């Protein structure tokens with residue numbers, strides 16, 4: 001069948017959408033208003049005391065004491081030891097990639113120094129991009145480790161515990177040393193705001209045409225569903241980028257959020273993330289019969305995006321089933337990317353594990369939209 | 379090259395249990411102008427939508443411009459100009475923006491030029507930047523009509539194109555239709571105006587989803603089997619009330635001051651009229667029924683057949 005795909009037609013639809021967007025004052029006000037309002041609203045994070053936080057232990061001094069500490073950390077419930085290694089570099093890489101929230105470093109000669117009473121240091125590196133999730137677990141670590149050694153320090157060594165702690169704990173909060181909640185929340189807001197407004201923009205795309213009666217005209221013309229989709233999604237990418245600039249400017253100027261990584265890398269991911277959300281909204285509009293239904297679908301999508309993505313509550317603190325739902329939402333991956341780039345200075349290699357799910361999501365949503373697109377009025 | 383622009387048989391559409399179009403056969407030869415008549419809800423819009431691929435037909439086969447109307451809607455859309463019954467252009471776009479959008483979607487080589495020419499022909503040059511939503515009803519119709527002609531389609535499917543359009547604009551519209559038809563374009567136009575039906579080469583009459591009459595206006599009138607007496611004079615108004623419901627008088631309606639009394643049984647009709655003949659001030663004469671008489675008769679006949 002001759003279904004020629006035409007760039008000229010996409011351009012025609014795109015131009016029409018841009019003009020309509022410009023004339024729709026309320027929507028335009030919303031585009032600017034929502035990000036600013038939200039930014040000012042969410043000053044504070046929601047605290048939590050998560051358990052089973054993934055941690056890696058770098059053991060430079062294998063032995064009885066190290067074994068006891070690792071076992072005690074695992075038993076405390078606060079930590080889930082993902083890796084016990086003798087390579088501090090491997091452990092730190094996991095921290096950078098966000099696979100673990102902590103690295104516990106047992107230094108060389110740890111046992112010898114304890115026995116000598118030389119008070120060696122236990123170094124804890126914490127991913128403080130999400131301070132709420134880190135604080136309690138960090139607070140507990142010294143006590144847990146000291147308790148663990150009580151059984152090992154017997155006989156003549158027992159006085160090592162009685163006089164002074166056998167070792168010191170040193171905590172290095174990485175990436176967000178002051179533990180500022182805004183550093184975590186503000187980049188997260190970027191993801192949530194974009195999810196909300198982008199899905200909203202396109203979820204009305206076809207239902208509006210349907211309710212105004214213009215859908216019949218659009219269908220009567222030789223337009224391919226993919227042309228309509230691309231024509232309707234693309235102009236909104238500009239809107240999303242405009243919002244992103246607004247939020248990032250506010251993050252920098254009002255909240256002083258550090259921006260360590262590459263902003264152009266972030267820009268690239270933003271395009272994918274924005275397009276993915278627009279595609280979700282567009283899919284809703286192919287399914288919904290009315291604008292009201294489209295709104296309901298949007299809310300259905302938005303709530304988990306806020307609550308289960310790691311925005312409102314620490315991701316690691318959620319039950320596993322909730323984490324699975326979170327993993328299926330684009331904003332979850334975007335939050336890791338944006339915090340990674342801004343706060344940790346992550347590069348392409350570190351963010352890739354969270355970028356490909358976004359790309360996958362984008363194409364899946366577009367495929368569903370094309371399958372669901374109704375070429376007829378019945 | 380087929381001799382028919384539209385050639386479909388057994389066209390059927392159901393909405394739930396409701397049969398909106400029931401096994402309709404329509405064959406419109408190329409270059410002719412056909413009128414599509416029928417009461418509200420009889421299935422005109424549904425039929426037209428099936429022809430241009432906007433509704434799935436539940437049954438039926440045939441071609442539209444030589445393309446299978448069930449499997450090749452994309453090709454049909456390219457060569458058909460469809461004007462929807464309800465205004466379906468973008469009210470938040472200006473006249474020019476609407477037309478340019480259409481021109482670009484059909485990939486006209488000189489979209490801008492074609493639109494400028496069309497706007498000039500419509501006499502809308504000074505108002506081209508006005509939003510379509512701000513136009514009066516009649517002007518909206520005229521905009522829609524010109525938009526669906528912009529890509530020089532071979533077949534025009536027009537769903538009540540002149541509803542709400544003033545007489546002068548209607549006359550211009552029909553002059554345009556006949557000019558296009560002279561160029562070989564085929565037109566199927568639904569209308570509720572009898573004078574417009576009379577300007578068509580042929581009419582198709584649909585009632586309750588079934589095609590109940592077709593042919594030239596003369597043929598449809600002749601085949602109706604209807605006899606009409608025209609009563610004129612001072613007492614005609616009072617007479618209408620008395621005649622309605624009389625056996626033999628299927629309906630009695632005024633055209634100006636003239637009362638048209640019609641029925642299929644000529645003898646019964648005459649019997650019903652007999653008592654009033656010779657009344658002072660009343661004149662009786664038999665005349666050919668008008669298309670409207672036939673329209674009403676076909677509609678009432680259909681309703682009478684309903685279980």
Ligand SMILES: Nc1ncnc2c1ncn2[C@@H]1O[C@H](COP(=O)(O)OP(=O)(O)OP(=O)(O)O)[C@@H](O)[C@H]1O
Nearest residue numbers: 378393398416417418419420421422423424425463
């Ligand atoms: N989408 C739909 N869903 C359900 N029923 C429908 C739908 N569209 C039309 N109908 C029904 O099908 C029948 C035919 O409707 P249609 O619009 O074709 O009539 P029409 O001849 O165009 O009438 P009008 O002169 O009022 O425009 C009507 O009874 C209508 O209620």
Ligand SMILES: [Mg+2]
Nearest residue numbers: 422423463537
């Ligand atoms: Mg209709």
